[in-house]
Amino acid sequence: MSDDSVTSPEPDQQSFADLGLDDRVVRALKDIGYETPSPIQAATIPALLEGRHVVGLAQTGTGKTAAFALPILSRLDPKQKSPQALVLAPTRELALQVCEAFEKYASRMPGVKVLPVYGGQGYGVQLSALRRGVHVVVGTPGRIMDHLEKGTLDLSELRFLVLDEADEMLKMGFADDVETILAETPAEKHVALFSATMPSQIRRISKKYLTDALEITVERTTATAPNITQRYLIVSYPQKVDALTRILEVENFEGMIVFVRTKNETETLAEKLRARGFSATAINGDVAQAQRERTVAQLKSGKLDILVATDVAARGLDVERISHVVNYDIPTDTESYVHRIGRTGRAGRSGDAISFVTPRERHLLKAIEKATRTRLTEMPLPSVEDINANRLSRLDDRITAALATDELASFRDVVAHYVREYDVPELDVAAALAIVLQGDEPMLMDPEPVRPPRRERDERKDRGKGGKRSERGPRGASGPMATYRIAVGRRQKVEPRQIVGAIANEGGLGRADFGNIDIRADHSLVELPAKLPAGTADRLRGTRISGQLIELREDQGRGGRSDKKPHRKGRRP
Numbered sequence: 001m002s003d004d005s006v007t008s009p010e011p012d013q014q015s016f017a018d019l020g021l022d023d024r025v026v027r028a029l030k031d032i033g034y035e036t037p038s039p040i041q042a043a044t045i046p047a048l049l050e051g052r053h054v055v056g057l058a059q060t061g062t063g064k065t066a067a068f069a070l071p072i073l074s075r076l077d078p079k080q081k082s083p084q085a086l087v088l089a090p091t092r093e094l095a096l097q098v099c100e101a102f103e104k105y106a107s108r109m110p111g112v113k114v115l116p117v118y119g120g121q122g123y124g125v126q127l128s129a130l131r132r133g134v135h136v137v138v139g140t141p142g143r144i145m146d147h148l149e150k151g152t153l154d155l156s157e158l159r160f161l162v163l164d165e166a167d168e169m170l171k172m173g174f175a176d177d178v179e180t181i182l183a184e185t186p187a188e189k190h191v192a193l194f195s196a197t198m199p200s201q202i203r204r205i206s207k208k209y210l211t212d213a214l215e216i217t218v219e220r221t222t223a224t225a226p227n228i229t230q231r232y233l234i235v236s237y238p239q240k241v242d243a244l245t246r247i248l249e250v251e252n253f254e255g256m257i258v259f260v261r262t263k264n265e266t267e268t269l270a271e272k273l274r275a276r277g278f279s280a281t282a283i284n285g286d287v288a289q290a291q292r293e294r295t296v297a298q299l300k301s302g303k304l305d306i307l308v309a310t311d312v313a314a315r316g317l318d319v320e321r322i323s324h325v326v327n328y329d330i331p332t333d334t335e336s337y338v339h340r341i342g343r344t345g346r347a348g349r350s351g352d353a354i355s356f357v358t359p360r361e362r363h364l365l366k367a368i369e370k371a372t373r374t375r376l377t378e379m380p381l382p383s384v385e386d387i388n389a390n391r392l393s394r395l396d397d398r399i400t401a402a403l404a405t406d407e408l409a410s411f412r413d414v415v416a417h418y419v420r421e422y423d424v425p426e427l428d429v430a431a432a433l434a435i436v437l438q439g440d441e442p443m444l445m446d447p448e449p450v451r452p453p454r455r456e457r458d459e460r461k462d463r464g465k466g467g468k469r470s471e472r473g474p475r476g477a478s479g480p481m482a483t484y485r486i487a488v489g490r491r492q493k494v495e496p497r498q499i500v501g502a503i504a505n506e507g508g509l510g511r512a513d514f515g516n517i518d519i520r521a522d523h524s525l526v527e528l529p530a531k532l533p534a535g536t537a538d539r540l541r542g543t544r545i546s547g548q549l550i551e552l553r554e555d556q557g558r559g560g561r562s563d564k565k566p567h568r569k570g571r572r573p
Contacts, residue, residue, distance in 0.1 A: 019045045022074035024108040029070075031285070032104060033311075038063035038335065040218045045071050048192060053213040055206050056194040063335060065101045068162045068192045072136065073102070075159075078111050081133030083153070085160035086185070088141055088178060090168040092118035092505060093360060097332050098164060099138045112136075117153075119143050119506030119539060127152055140505050141169060141177035145544065148184055158185050166195040166202050172505075173498025175201060176546055182209045224338055224372045228345040231379040232355040232365060240328060240356055241269070245276055246382040247326070247354060248306070250390050255299050255321040258308045259340050261329040269328065270308040280306035283313045311336050320346050327355035330364050334371035354379070360510055388444045395434075481515045482530035486550035489523045498545055499526060503552075506543040507536045525555055 016037055017026050037045065040058050047054050048071035058064045072085045089095040099116040106112040115129045117139030126143075130152060137144075137153070147153035161182070163169070169178055182205075191210050195202055206213060224230065235243045244258065258280075260266055266282035273280035281304060283295055292313070298304035300319050307314075311331070325344045331337045337355075345351030355376065357365050369375055402408070415429050488494045496517045503509060503526070515527025532540075540552040 014042055016070075019070075020049050020074075021045065021070055022109075025070055025073050025105060028105050028108040031107065034066075038066075040064055040216060041067045041070070043216045043218075044068065044192070047214050047216075048072070048190065049074065051190055053190060053210040054192045055198075055210065055213050055215045056192065056218070057198060057216065058194060058196065058218040063333060064164070064194050065098055065333075066105065068164075068194070069098070069102050069105050072160050072162075073106050073109065073112070076109075076112060076135050078109070078135070080135070080157060082157045083134055083137045083155060084158065085136040085162070086144070086155065086158055086181075087136070087138040087162040087164055088144065088169065088181065089138060089164045090140065090172055090174065090501075092116075092120060092140060092508070094165060095138050095140055102136055102138065114138065117143050117147065119543070120508040120536075123152075130154075141174040141181060142502055142505055142543065144181055145177050145547075146542075148181070149544075149547075155185050158189055161185055161189055161191045163191075163193045163195075163205075166193050166205070167197045167199060170199070170201055171497060172501030173495060173545075174501060175205075179205065180547075224341060224374055225345050225351075227349070228341055228351040228353050230341065230353045230355075230374060230376045232357050232376045233379050233381060234359065234362075235356050235381070237358055241272055243356065243381055244269075244273075244326065244328060246387060248273075248278055249387045250382040251324060251352070251354075253305075253324040253352070255302075255304075255319060256306045256324040256326060257314060257317070257322055257340075257343050258306060258326045258328050259314070259331070260308060260310065263310060265329070266308045266310060266313075270306075273306060273308070278306055279304055280308060283307055283309045285310065285313055287313065311340065314340070314343060317343055318346060319343075320349065322346070322351070323349075324352045324354065327353070330355050330357055330361050330368075332364060334368050337368050338372065359512065391444060480530040481527045483555040484526050484528050484552050485555040486524050486526060486545075486552050487522075488545050488548050488550055489520045491522055492546045492548055494519060494524065494545055499524060502543050502545045502550070503528070503540060507540045508533070509536075 014037060016029050016034065019037065019042070040056060041063050044054055044056055044064075044067040048068065054068075056064055056067065068087070076084055087095075087098055089098055095116050095118050099114050102114040106114065113129070113132075113134040114136040115126065115134040115138070117126050117137055119140060119142055126147070130147075144153065148155070163178065166178075169175070191213075193202070193206055193210065193213075233243060233247075248256075258269065260269060263284040263286055266284045270280045270282040281295055281298075283292060287295070295304065295307065296317065296319065299307055300321060302321070308328075309317075322344045325341050327337070327340060331340060341351070341353035344353065355365070355368075365376065415426065418424065418429055419426055486499070488499075496519070499517055499519075500511065500514055503514075504511065509528070513529055516525075517527070518525040537552065540550065543550050543552070
């Protein structure tokens, strides 16, 4: 590795066209709405286009995906059908994000094929795509290793290799796999390594596999406005629509932008909100300019309350009436987060930003907090009691306003007539009018059922099955736990983090799904959910750790007795 290193400066009104990128890539960036490169892009892209190896020290959210994707696309040979670029990512989520970014940047390059390769997806889809020919492969180390061992992934003509979030890959126990993959690739290739930190192991890998590398360090200056209140809500994906509906019921907002990741989702979500009685419409890259202008005018005038938008569609949107921004899909980079929430709190007014975070997206929340140097406040899901209190408060306001109108006297006569004619108390007539007013939808929500504590629910479930109570995992595990046996142990020099990394990626599990890990001489015992999702157990039986099949199966209590002294025992790493 060379001694060359730079701390990337802020770009001085530089454009992407100035960096030497392919014209088609530049046009695609213009379509998206990107105008000027971020610091890491300005420093990295020219170096990669020149064929230099690069080590980028950058946090998530600095724009590093574009920093390596744009020069790779600019130098692809569309006639070559075997993979020309391989991007290794620590998780399936990141692999999919990188793949989507490549496809977005290649929108003006017909015929360019990008393939995500990760555990949890059937091999058939990946094999058929590889047979047809792909230009860029984005994958997790475990699944890439499987393809190499099966002979289904040909890297003999690889020209570009990227290690994305290298420190995370090492933390998850993929160091051996990464080095094996590096050794399987041609010597004459361009390598880019991106990492938030530079531990000694990554320094050693960079010196061994990167030649005369340029080291680029990005100093982040991203900050958010102090007049914007920033909150987040932990919510699963299926709960998002209900959570948003509840927030709309209780938050005192004027205008709102709800950000989603895809164009299709803007239309889908806007339709769901309209069905629930909210004034909402979608805006995305496919919306014609004239329609966009009409929508913005409606938002400014108050004829429209909620705009469901993508990042691209909301660029340059400046409407003082926007009091709230909701990140329905949390952005994968902090620059997008800052741009999004900057749509509120305009002209010195206060604003509110609420981000939905699924359990698997906590790392994105941490990256945003670290980059913006702002601690977001966790908010609870609004309860039925909160919603009903708000509805009654709004009804009070409407009644108070009606009491001040000139029409009150004539309607008093209508009610008096009904009371005399049918001998019904005035209070009952008022209640009946409220029923008429509410229409088909009930005015108040039914109380939520009281659920017993989780421990009590699990005990009931186990008693109902006639069996004894299952072993429990750590707090946060998603249900009853069971002990599974895997065919790797001390002899294979495995560590808990390798077990978690491999099983989480191949089985689609989260860290909360792991309990105790007990590493023994020739096998290990791992606590996982007793009810594994369909197909997960099958995939995990074929998973490899340190090159050996783990052959996962439920432990019957026999295998552990011969080895009295466990090597390591503890909670998930």
